[in-house]
């Protein structure tokens with residue numbers, strides 16, 4: 292994919308573990324010690340030495356007692372027992388644990404004994420050193436997002452400071468004289484700027500930082516000024532609107548004035564046929580459509596993979612999965628279509644149905660969609676129950692395959 296030629300990887304920074312949630316690891320993690328670190332008891336009970344003969348019914352003298360975190364100095368001999376709690380280190384000499392429920396406790400002659408009700412074998416009821424992980428074991432790759440489970444590993448291996456990727460800062464400029472600020476009342480011929488907030492949300496979901504949503508009227512000098520300022524203060528620039536062929540579509544002229552290298556300004560897909568991507572001094576400028584659905588699709592297909600690569604993901608693309616169509620599409624279109632859809636899990640089958648009005652200008656379908664139904668351009672029609680490719684919009688695992696590889 293042409294845009295991916297300009298991908299860059301973000302640099303490392305260290306954050307306190309408390310602030311690491313949702314961040315992307317800049318280094319792979321490996322175990323620097325065994326887990327468990329010592330043989331320990333998985334139960335509350337008694338550590339004993341297994342005998343050739345049955346221990347069941349034999350009195351064993353209680354010589355010590357230890358809770359988790361304590362270590363017994365005693366070297367346990369046959370005929371003895373040490374009361375032990377879950378998580379405590381198995382005492383020297385002991386080779387198995389019998390659960391509290393499986394013994395009778397007896398006091399006799401001022402001494403305390405246990406009388407096992409069952410037999411236990413050597414090694415029984417012990418969590419052995421390294422049984423879960425050996426020192427040096429690879430845990431997770433760089434580019435892995437810090438989830439509660441990953442955070443538990445970070446804590447286990449003492450990462451008070453976590454090496455994460457510095458998030459890319461993304462400037463967002465919404466262009467359009469018709470755009471109202473969110474606080475403004477509706478006025479004739481005007482609309483509220485929904486794309487700015489939508490892109491902000493997409494940027495956050497992708498793991499990046501939205502720098503600022505600014506709005507500009509369709510005036511060359513105003514947009515140019517904002518674009519130039521954004522190029523200084525951010526890593527990536529996303530604009531919405533003004534990329535088509537109308538009198539007030541000024542982005543093409545802006546790229547020219549900046550001397551930017553336009554990678555493409557048209558793509559055979561719908562929505563989003565006007566999606567434009569340019570590059571200036573290694574920074575990418577995404578010129579997304581003003582039409583909400585087209586803007587959304589342009590971001591997911593082109594901007595998101597760049598952000599994910601920055602965050603060290605080796606699977607920067609959204610995963611595709613096949614699903615059975617719930618409705619037919621008779622009209623062929625020369626462009627590849629990305630229809631907003633929703634998965635339905637039905638009797639072990641993944642089906643997909645369309646949501647909302649299938650137009651570039653729709654905004655409501657975006658709130659209801661959890662996938663994009665991919666209908667390749669060409670002559671073929673698509674029938675109900677046909678297996679087709681979809682792009683999962685909520686995927687966090689990622690894929691190595693861009694949508695262009697959709698069959």
Ligand SMILES: Nc1nc2c(c(=O)[nH]1)N[C@H]1C(S)=C(S)[C@@H](COP(=O)(O)OP(=O)(O)OC[C@H]3O[C@@H](n4cnc5c(N)ncnc54)[C@H](O)[C@@H]3O)O[C@H]1N2
Pocket residue numbers: 465466467469470482483484485486487531532533534535536537540563564565579580581582583585651652
């Ligand atoms: N003669 C032609 N006209 C158009 C073509 C074409 O090929 N020839 N392409 C059409 C296609 S396809 C699309 S998509 C749009 C793309 O338009 P722009 O990217 O230039 O965007 P605008 O003209 O600025 O706005 C389009 C539409 O979107 C609304 N909009 C704009 N910004 C926002 C925002 N921040 N939040 C919500 N909605 C926004 C705007 O009011 C317009 O209705 O061009 C077609 N025309």
Ligand code: MOO
Pocket residue numbers: 560561562563564565566580582584585651
């Ligand atoms: O550029 Mo568009 O194809 O209607 O979204």
Ligand SMILES: [Mg+2]
Pocket residue numbers: 532533534535536537539540581
């Ligand atoms: Mg336009």
